[in-house]
Amino acid sequence: MGYRFNDLVDACHDEWTAYIEHDFVTQLGRGSLSQDSFRHYLKQDYLFLIQFSRAYALAAYKSHSLDELRSAFEGLKIILDTEMQLHLDYCAEWGITQHQLENLPEARATLAYTRYVLDAGARGDLLDLRVALAPCMIGYADIALWLNEQDFTQRGNANPFDAWIAMYLSEEFQQAAHHERVWLDEQLRQLPDAHFQRLALLFRDATRLERDFWQMGLDLSD
Ligand SMILES: Cc1ncc(C[n+]2csc(CCO)c2C)c(N)n1
Numbered sequence: 001m002g003y004r005f006n007d008l009v010d011a012c013h014d015e016w017t018a019y020i021e022h023d024f025v026t027q028l029g030r031g032s033l034s035q036d037s038f039r040h041y042l043k044q045d046y047l048f049l050i051q052f053s054r055a056y057a058l059a060a061y062k063s064h065s066l067d068e069l070r071s072a073f074e075g076l077k078i079i080l081d082t083e084m085q086l087h088l089d090y091c092a093e094w095g096i097t098q099h100q101l102e103n104l105p106e107a108r109a110t111l112a113y114t115r116y117v118l119d120a121g122a123r124g125d126l127l128d129l130r131v132a133l134a135p136c137m138i139g140y141a142d143i144a145l146w147l148n149e150q151d152f153t154q155r156g157n158a159n160p161f162d163a164w165i166a167m168y169l170s171e172e173f174q175q176a177a178h179h180e181r182v183w184l185d186e187q188l189r190q191l192p193d194a195h196f197q198r199l200a201l202l203f204r205d206a207t208r209l210e211r212d213f214w215q216m217g218l219d220l221s222d
Pocket residue numbers: 045048049052074075076078079083135136137138140141210213
């Protein structure tokens with residue numbers, strides 16, 4: 001009893017570290033990641049964001065209060081207005097056209113992760129869905145903070161991926177992730193052990209799927 005968000009992380013420590021400190025992430029921080037890997041990631045992430053927009057819409061549908069509705073709306077708005085724009089800007093800079101994006105087949109890692117989260121939400125309640133979404137929202141905020149603290153990370157124009165780091169370090173993202181943590185802390189506080197254990201498995205699997213998404217980028221796998 002008295003669980004918090006950090007207990008979800010502690011329950012899958014190895015999987016969480018494999019995700020946060022993945023080679024894709026460290027290479028992105030050093031600026032040494034191959035452009036092909038980042039392009040592959042960006043294109044798949046465009047498809048990913050479309051499916052995750054649906055997951056936030058599902059979170060709105062599953063909401064009971066105005067506060068929960070606003071959180072779902074905020075998540076959707078950040079995806080559509082901020083993240084998607086960065087993707088389209090990088091794609092334009094690197095010669096990936098809107099037409100190419102719209103006709104792209106989903107990689108298996110994209111399919112597996114997005115449909116897993118949508119299924120968790122369809123079958124379960126709002127807490128199930130937001131636990132399945134947490135590695136994405138809170139994980140990316142933590143990755144940006146972690147990268148920013150590492151000596152090897154190059155910031156500024158020397159790093160072609162600096163805009164990516166800057167976006168996830170921004171006040172807007174960090175605040176959204178903080179709110180999500182606070183909400184999850186509040187929800188988990190009074191859960192019985194068995195319920196928490198079930199959510200910990202959901203969180204662990206979503207974390208493994210996030211890790212696979214990085215690996216897909218490195219391997220250029222479809
Ligand atoms: C594979 C993958 N995982 C997480 C994110 C980051 N992200 C996607 S939606 C969202 C919440 C609202 O913006 C966040 C933080 C990503 N882009 N791609």
